[in-house]
Amino acid sequence: MKLTGHLIIGASDVGATEGTMKALNPATNQLIELDFALGGAAEVDRAATLADEAFDAYSHTSLARRAAFLDSIADNLDAVRTELAARAALETGLPEAQLEGEAAKAATQFRQFADVVRKGRFLQLAVDPAQPDRLPRPRMDHRLQKIAIGPVAIFGASNFPISYSVAGGDTASALAAGATVILKAHNAHPGASEIQARAIRKAVQEHELPEGVFSMVRGSGNAIGEALVDHPLVQAVTFTGSERGGMALYRRAQQRPDPIPVFTEMTSVNPTFILPHALATRGAQIGDGFVERMLVNVGQACLKPAILITIEGDGFEALRAAMVKRVNEAPARTMLAPGIHASYRSGLAAMENAGARRIAEGAAPSGEWEGQSALLEVEGAHFLIETVLAHEAFGPSALLVKVRDEAELLAVARAFKGQLSAAMHLEDGDRALAHRLLPVLERRTGRIVVNAFAHPQEVTFATVHGGPFPATSDSRFTSVGMTSIERFLRPVAYQGFPDALLPEALRDANPLKLPRIVDGQ
Structure with a gap:
């Protein structure tokens, strides 16, 4: 894959509007050729607008189609694994073999979330049928499912340039939930970020999904991150990094006219x-x-x-x-x-x-x-x-x-x-x-x-990668594992709906054959 250094905003390659940067090879202390574009608030606004325009259609894709899309991302990552590991090694000083394993893990996570989507348990479907003869007052029909929270801003991490970066677990779980994603790439590995972003965009195009399902922006300093957190169309943020950086984003998000959740993974000594x-x-x-x-x-x-x-x-x-x-x-x-x-x-x-x-x-x-x-x-x-x-x-x-x-x-x-x-x-x-x-x-x-050590951990349904402050900003959620999808979901109840108007998963016949709680059973 030929690197261009462009920002990836929907279907468009976007050049620099706020200057350029080069990657640094920390092993040689030499800058690596190829200028990478830096953007600003205008690029964030374009990406957020596209993400919002894409959200209704993408969040209502069938589970089968969404799962197939996630599988395609995994296939595309596998296809560039060697190239991706080589570029990431150049930009981080980490061993290439280790990074090939990290790329394989990233692809595996997308396949795992595809399986989560197909099974549909994350929807947490519940049906409480009407009780018209109940005294002293009849009960209307109530049905519940979880839906995606909205467009999500994800901050790529520096220490794992693939599995916590553009194609990391945050992106996989957000897309699995039905959220559209705006990814802020980490400037420490811009080439590796572009390779991953193009693998994801290729899958968006292969499945003829709206272009705003995924975008990748990059900027210098704090301005572009602040623009992401401030943007009124962004409905949630994830961040992996320092306590200082995470809490700055968290506090900023709470000062918006419409505060939004910021899911941070910050600091830990793992005693x-x-x-x-x-x-x-x-x-x-x-x-x-x-x-x-x-x-x-x-x-x-x-x-x-x-x-x-x-x-x-x-x-x-x-x-x-x-x-x-x-x-x-x-x-x-x-x-x-x-x-x-x-x-x-x-x-x-x-x-x-x-x-x-x-x-x-x-x-x-x-x-x-x-x-x-x-x-x-x-x-x-x-x-x-x-x-x-x-x-x-x-x-x-x-x-x-x-x-x-x-x-x-x-x-x-x-x-x-x-x-x-x-x-x-x-x-x-x-x-x-x-x-x-x-x-x-x-x-x-x-x-x-x-009788073991904290590192490493498996990516499973029982995985928890979270904890009380300052490890994270919300100890109720994990940022790794299959249940990390819960960060990007919120419940909606449908009361008194005619069957034909209900979401397919909540209809009487349960045509998708998904697990549901019916009248508490």
Whole structure:
């Protein structure tokens, strides 16, 4: 596929109106040839207008047609997988083989959501038939289904340039819900974004859908994102990134004349608790595995296990030694962008200034944007008084927190704010403590893992990628997994309708043979 650098607005390729940019290869610190167009409020308005014009027709497509469209996106992504991975590797410094796997995951998500659409359970159909003879007052016929919320603005993420980007789970779940999508591409990987956008637009055209079903815009600074959030035709926003950026969008959306939901996935340190019997039995194994998972993606993963908490006792020295060894042996690797690299270094410095001691570090960096691995250590009592130690340092570092006893371990657990995940390593002898720790973690996270690590996770119906603030802005929803479609749906009740006027899924004969709750059964 030949890259053009254009914005993708409906069926049109749109050139620059607000200047251009080039991609940076962070491994070489060299700009990559090809100018990519930057747009502004006018391009957002054109994309939003097209999305609104397309919404009624697209949201009322048959489930079969919508599912076939999602399958076609998956096929198109598979067709460009090698090219997409190569371009993404050039723009991020991540291994090409890893990115091929990410592209395969993106295609799989579209196929998974196609299956969700075909089965129709996401509609949550309910029928409460009329009861004309009910006393003291008859009941009219009531029927309910979920419909798409409207045109959606999606902000592509930087750390997963495919599966959280243009062709990521947000786009797949929004399109599955029947929402039209305006995608703000991340400037860190413009070429990879264009390849994905063209794969989606090709499917729109193959299925003769309205052109406004999908658009991709790009801009410099905050103006284009603010224009998206402010646009009166946009009805919901998703964002993956920093707490500062996510909350700026959230607050802006609440100040609109018509406030809209903003579903953010922001910050998490994914604490791991090692209980005493597990520590004594397999401390070294756990320590080595923890650091291995921490180093994935150069520590630039939202589910990176960043803080390990355990009681100093039998097995602690073995755990500590294993962690130190693994970190000391870690090579420095290129981080995704200069800004992320700078934030990582400032985050580490803040932790050390707050009293954390560096007890291990990986090989020194040789490239300008390489991240050096680090392991820091602190006592539980100090952790409890220095809140900065619980903040995320987005990169290849971890903090070992050693506590005196079970009471201090539980106090540390209570000190955490909302998290995407938490983990416990335990043996049979730890169950009493685990029962005390579990409700503390339930209040602070959307996913609790036992005897494994937070990263990676499967994309399934039971997946939860969310949690209380500041992990997300709305802990009732997940941004990953099949139930992420619920973010883009709202209920509508149809009361007293003649059968022929009802949506097909709610008619008496249930012609689509979809699961429904009828009179509570």
